[in-house]
Amino acid sequence: MFLNVNLNENSYDIIIERNALTKFNQYVNLTGKVLILTDDGIPSTYVKTLLKQFTNCYVYVIKSGETSKNFTNFEKILSFLIEKNFTRTDALVALGGGVVGDLGGFVASCYMRGIDFYNIPSTLLAQVDSSIGGKTAINHMGVKNIIGSFYQPKKVIIDVELLKTLDxxxxxxxxxxxxxxxxxxxxxxxxxxxxxxxxxxxxxxxxxxxxxxxxxxxxxxxxxxxxxxxxxxxxxxxxxxxxxxxxxxxxxxxxxxxxxxxxxxxxxxxxxxxxxxxxxxxxxxxxxxxxxxxxxxxxxxxxxxxxxxxxxxxxxxxxxxxxxxxxxxxxxxx
Ligand SMILES: NC(=O)c1ccc[n+]([C@@H]2O[C@H](COP(=O)([O-])OP(=O)(O)OC[C@H]3O[C@@H](n4cnc5c(N)ncnc54)[C@H](O)[C@@H]3O)[C@@H](O)[C@H]2O)c1
Missing domain, CATH: 1.20.1090.10 (Dehydroquinate synthase-like - alpha domain)
Incomplete structure (x- = not known):
């Protein structure tokens, strides 16, 4: 099932399909470097399934939980992208819930003034809500989502099979x-x-x-x-x-x-x-x-x-x- 979010030059497709994770790269066809951003509460088998599909891919794992949506992680991930020589033609893929999606989207929107961002939401909240609409953010000084941007993903891939491992x-x-x-x-x-x-x-x-x-x-x-x-x-x-x-x-x-x-x-x-x-x-x-x-x-x-x-x-x-x-x-x- 395809849905197109029609936002003129920032339009994108949402693909909803059981087991879509196993064929992610068939949908997106990424040939440059890929950074998969995920958290340590997400089953590692999902990351492995994704990794198999790329030849030039890095994984960055943050601690699970709301407190990870912070400036330190934002800065560390940007530094990681610089160290690995990511260019404007490379991409960031968020695999996780709203925390990973919000942080990943914000990093992608800032690195080199914006690199391609793909979202694979893995919680129900992220699948129905946070992965579409383009809101990205981190928390700062105790204020939720106070720093962020509107930045649309290139594609959102929804695989409801991922929800089976959710608490x-x-x-x-x-x-x-x-x-x-x-x-x-x-x-x-x-x-x-x-x-x-x-x-x-x-x-x-x-x-x-x-x-x-x-x-x-x-x-x-x-x-x-x-x-x-x-x-x-x-x-x-x-x-x-x-x-x-x-x-x-x-x-x-x-x-x-x-x-x-x-x-x-x-x-x-x-x-x-x-x-x-x-x-x-x-x-x-x-x-x-x-x-x-x-x-x-x-x-x-x-x-x-x-x-x-x-x-x-x-x-x-x-x-x-x-x-x-x-x-x-x-x-x-x-
Ligand atoms: N951008 C938006 O429009 C928007 C909208 C609503 C909420 N949000 C943000 O979303 C965040 C909350 O997102 P959330 O509810 O997805 O929480 P979350 O990202 O913290 O995930 C909840 C927990 O589920 C675990 N998890 C994720 N996927 C899993 C899976 N498939 N199997 C097993 N465990 C899994 C994670 O490791 C984490 O511990 C908040 O930061 C909120 O501000 C953003």
Whole structure:
């Protein structure tokens, strides 16, 4: 299955196929030097499968986890590329989750003002969300994604077989990003996730449908000016919970909870059912007032406006822009 992300001169294909990893170079035909960037939590068999396909290839392994998206790694990988005499006709391939993809994309965007970047996302979150849209970033001074660029990959290769080795909690946390897109834009997809009795069987279809939604959004709003805000459904409260939970909850788990605060009663019930089905958290110890206080402080909101995605009915959404003084009216207690 091919999807083309149409961004004029920066358009690229997404290839979705089981076992695509084994024939990666048939899709991309790389003949120059290749740097595979990966992390130490990704099964080494995947790296070996990829390595076999190139004659002039290096592997750079970072430690798994969010803290690896840092300046030191950014600098070290750039130094590595210089030491190995990479030129503008060479390429960087990211094999991993959102951490590897964000860091790899940023390095590729900066080395010699941009070398070709290919992404093989290996987590569900990366397959449906972070690998398309062109956002790259590292964290700095405790601020997430504060340094980065918009840089489109040359191709994204999606092999859902890679998801089989993923920890179930990480898989389910990634699924929240699909639930988020489905709840706002595609009722059928939401129903499929809610009713399937075999997610492993349906995952290729689910990933494809989610990608079609994300593709539509990024094509219409490549630089996050308006429509792309829909992808933030559940994120305002979700980020507050994530920060207050201090690492105890995964990002997707927090977004799942965050959606409950900005949905109608019926939608809230429907989302709760899905969260339960995938063993995701359905309640927090935080009161809505604490979360609001956190958001106000975090966004230094006094006198400012805040845009929130609200879902009244599954498959539809509206953007509500409110003033700080109205923030209490927006969120419903969960
Ligand atoms: N660029 C974007 O548009 C965008 C969007 C959403 C999130 N993000 C970023 O994505 C990051 C989170 O990504 P993530 O959730 O993929 O986490 P991650 O990259 O940290 O991966 C999670 C864990 O899964 C392991 N792993 C990855 N693939 C595996 C596989 N196939 N089998 C077994 N283990 C595997 C990794 O080693 C890691 O320990 C955050 O940094 C976030 O800011 C970026």
């Amino acid at each position: 179930e909690r990480i898989f389910n946390s990634g699924l929240v990003e699909v639930i988020k897109m489905a709840a706002t834009m595609n009722k059928e997809l939401f129903n499929l996730i809610a009713t399937t009795d075999d997610i492993a069987r349906d995952i290729e279809n689910i990933v494809t449908e989610a990608l079609k939604l994300k593709k539509r959004v990024v094509e219409e709003d490549p630089k996050e000016k308006n429509l792309r805000k829909v992808l933030n459904f559940g994120h305002t409260i979700g980020h507050a919970i994530e920060s207050l939970a201090k690492g105890k909850l995964y990002h997707g788990e927090c977004v799942g909870l965050g959606m409950l605060y900005v949905s109608s009663k019926t939608v809230k019930t429907q989302i709760l059912e899905v969260l339960k089905k995938y063993h995701l958290p359905t309640a927090t110890i935080y009161k809505v007032d604490d979360l609001i206080k956190y958001i106000e402080h975090d966004k230094k909101m006094s006198g400012k406006k805040l845009s929130i995605i609200h879902v009244e009915e599954i498959g539809e959404f509206c953007i509500k822009t409110i003033l700080t003084s109205q923030i209490n009216e927006l969120f419903v207690e969960v």
